[in-house]
Amino acid sequence: MxxxxxxxxxxxxxxxxxxxxxxxxxxxxxxxxxxxxxxxxxxxxxxxxxxxxxxxxxxxxxxxxxxxxxxxxxxxxxxxxxxxxxxxxxxxxxxxxxxxxxxxxxxxxxxxxxxxxxxxxxxxxxxxxxxxxARMTAGAEASRSNASGASRPAGVTHAVADRLDTLTPRELEVLGLVGRGLSNAEIAARLFVGEATVKTHLSNVFSKLHLRDRVQAVVLAYEAGLILPGEPEGHPSG
Structure with missing residues (x-):
């Protein structure tokens, strides 16, 4: 109940x-x-x-x-x-x-x-x-600034950037796809991996970024500029 x-x-x-x-x-x-x-x-x-x-x-x-x-x-x-x-x-x-x-x-x-x-x-x-x-991502621009090869968008605050730096390139990619609203099954199909692998990546993202749930992950993806204005649906930057 x-x-x-x-x-x-x-x-x-x-x-x-x-x-x-x-x-x-x-x-x-x-x-x-x-x-x-x-x-x-x-x-x-x-x-x-x-x-x-x-x-x-x-x-x-x-x-x-x-x-x-x-x-x-x-x-x-x-x-x-x-x-x-x-x-x-x-x-x-x-x-x-x-x-x-x-x-x-x-x-x-x-x-x-x-x-x-x-x-x-x-x-x-x-x-x-x-x-x-559109509102959350307005004016965001991507730039390559992470030594690991992951993308850190320009204009992101140091606090958010430091949190993003804890992610692997694949985890950052998963976060961006979550921000686009894709389900675990859709992310798995996009990345050509199993759904269990996506769940593992997502669990790591939640743990590293101290996120409570998927909604917080979506908000952070928008704030971080992982999705750029005018991008095709389901194609986050990075």
Missing amino acids: TRILLVDDQKLVRSGFALILSVEPDLEVVGEASDGAEAVRLTRQLRPDVVLMDVQMPEMDGIEATRHIVADDLAKVVILTTFDRDDYVYAGLSAGASGFLLKNADADHLVEAVRAVADGHALLAPEVTRRVI
Whole structure:
């Protein structure tokens, strides 16, 4: 049973989500919160598996609430908002959210999203992903500066560059493909290796870069400029 906390300042919205989710035999709505501060308090008290989090709320907004919840490893968070705003997506993912959905997603998509995040998968609404990639990678340029032969993009902060330097060229390549949204099976096919090998590389990337999950890997790949504007889908730099 996946336990869910609903967070939205509109009771009607919370009631609608609760109605959709509560009819599923494997999902249980354990509580509702009307602002970010209450969300943090109830997450500590109720220990849900997944928090569906609105962005714009009084007292404490959803981004700050997500930051508190994730920092204390209390639950996984899905940002849910009516606002189709790239800055919300980036801020939410940077705060540690495991996914992002628009509130106009249909009922089946909402249910699938909760299940996917509960199982540890990353979740991004397809209609906003491409724009977020463009925003995060705007102005990035690749340069060869790593003695090991891996690529370090120009303009990357020393902190990010130092983290990237711990990766092998193949691990850096895997990180870039993850940033493009490829699954493990798709990465394996692209690199002509077994899926188990990809999982090993990805595990090494997570460990070396101290990443919690695939979403954090995606965000870091964008921030590091591993994907350049205008590149064909699935072809990261380096």
